Amino acid sequence: MTISIGAKQRLADLFMDHAARRLRRQRPEWAEAMMSESTQLDCDDERLRWSSGCAHASYGTPEALHALAYPVALMAGVMLMSAYQWSADESLVTVAVICMIGVLLGLLEPRRSLISGAAIGAVVAAVNGFETLTHLRPAYEIRFHTLLHDAKWTVFIAPAVVACVVGSHAGRLLRSPSGQPS
Amino acid sequence: MIRKRAPSRQSRAILEALLAQPLNWQHGYELSKRVGLSSGTLYPVLIRLHDRGLLEAKWVESDRPGRPARHAYRLTPDGMAFARSLNEVHKDRPSSSDEVLA
Numbered sequence: 001m002t003i004s005i006g007a008k009q010r011l012a013d014l015f016m017d018h019a020a021r022r023l024r025r026q027r028p029e030w031a032e033a034m035m036s037e038s039t040q041l042d043c044d045d046e047r048l049r050w051s052s053g054c055a056h057a058s059y060g061t062p063e064a065l066h067a068l069a070y071p072v073a074l075m076a077g078v079m080l081m082s083a084y085q086w087s088a089d090e091s092l093v094t095v096a097v098i099c100m101i102g103v104l105l106g107l108l109e110p111r112r113s114l115i116s117g118a119a120i121g122a123v124v125a126a127v128n129g130f131e132t133l134t135h136l137r138p139a140y141e142i143r144f145h146t147l148l149h150d151a152k153w154t155v156f157i158a159p160a161v162v163a164c165v166v167g168s169h170a171g172r173l174l175r176s177p178s179g180q181p182s
Numbered sequence: 183m184i185r186k187r188a189p190s191r192q193s194r195a196i197l198e199a200l201l202a203q204p205l206n207w208q209h210g211y212e213l214s215k216r217v218g219l220s221s222g223t224l225y226p227v228l229i230r231l232h233d234r235g236l237l238e239a240k241w242v243e244s245d246r247p248g249r250p251a252r253h254a255y256r257l258t259p260d261g262m263a264f265a266r267s268l269n270e271v272h273k274d275r276p277s278s279s280d281e282v283l284a
Contacts, residue, residue: 030229033239033253034221037210040249050211053221060226062233 008044015051022058030061070109074119077101081123094124098156099163106167113168117161125153189268192219193227197265200237200257207242207254228255236261 016038023031034054041047058064084097098120105116128150130136189197195217200208208216214224231237238258241251257265 027229029239029253030225033210034225036244036250036252037221040209040211040244040246040252050221053223054225056220056222057225060222061229 005044008048012038012044012048012051015048015055019051019054019058022055022064023061026063027061070105070112073105073108074116077105077116077120078123081120082127085124085127094156095159098124098160102160102163103167103170106164106169107171107174108167110168110171113164114161117164118157120164121157121160122154124156125150128153190227192217192223193231194268194272195219196224196227196231197236197257197261197268200255201262201265201269204257204262207240207256209252209254213255231261236264 016035020031020035023034034057038047038050038054041050059068081097081101085094088094101120102117105120106113109116129147132147132150196213196219199213199216210221210224210228214221217224219227228237228239232239236258237255238261239253239255242254244250244252
């Protein structure tokens with residue numbers, strides 16, 4: 001398949017705009033550097049290659065990688081919590097697992113404790129609700145549940161949020177050189 | 183505790199290329215051609231080296247009229263010392279950056 005010259009130029013511009021948009025806030029000088037370098041290239045193929053690389057580079061800066069770390073960790077936490085809740089039904093251990101994941105997420109991203117806590121804490125109710133809807137119960141006894149009954153497990157959001165807040169305070173203490181929360 | 187990570191082979195290749203012409207300001211495109219790296223790999227490495235104070239950057243007029251100024255790079259004294267120390271470490275064993283430079 002061949003791409004016309006006009007399409008290559010448009011595609012290169014799209015990649016470059018994307019890179020510049022992502023980098024302008026955190027790294028304006030580097031955004032300008034990539035753009036100016038792209039304008040030095042006369043060959044459309046080369047310019048397209050360069051621009052697509054710049055778009056890729058905009059995801060490889062320290063800020064971009066840090067921004068990616070939290071959603072990945074939150075997703076991993078939710079998956080871990082779901083796997084545990086799916087395979088076991090021990091309330092005390094559930095609280096312990098919630099608190100452990102919550103503290104870790106709070107440490108990683110102190111500013112999003114409420115979101116982290118709500119996401120992790122809601123997993124128990126969500127998994128139980130899913131079991132009620134699908135009647136898939138792999139690990140423990142079958143008994144009659146209603147979605148209303150399962151909704152009470154949103155109570156786990158409270159310890160999850162508390163754990164995240166504790167983790168965020170611990171994180172601030174660890175990061176602050178004087179030992180005082182910032 | 184701050185942990186120092188060993189530089190990647192791409193970083194070593196870029197440091198070697200910059201160290202080969204320590205006084206010259208080099209542009210991103212030419213540098214990427216010399217080390218055989220795409221802009222997607224080159225710029226994150228340059229940004230990290232710059233953040234660590236190993237690389238300095240400045241804007242230079244383009245030698246082609248009507249084109250915008252270009253960003254140019256060279257190693258700082260710390261960067262040169264760091265690149266030389268890496269060369270010392272990798273002198274006795276085949277450097278993986280040779281593959282990149284080849």
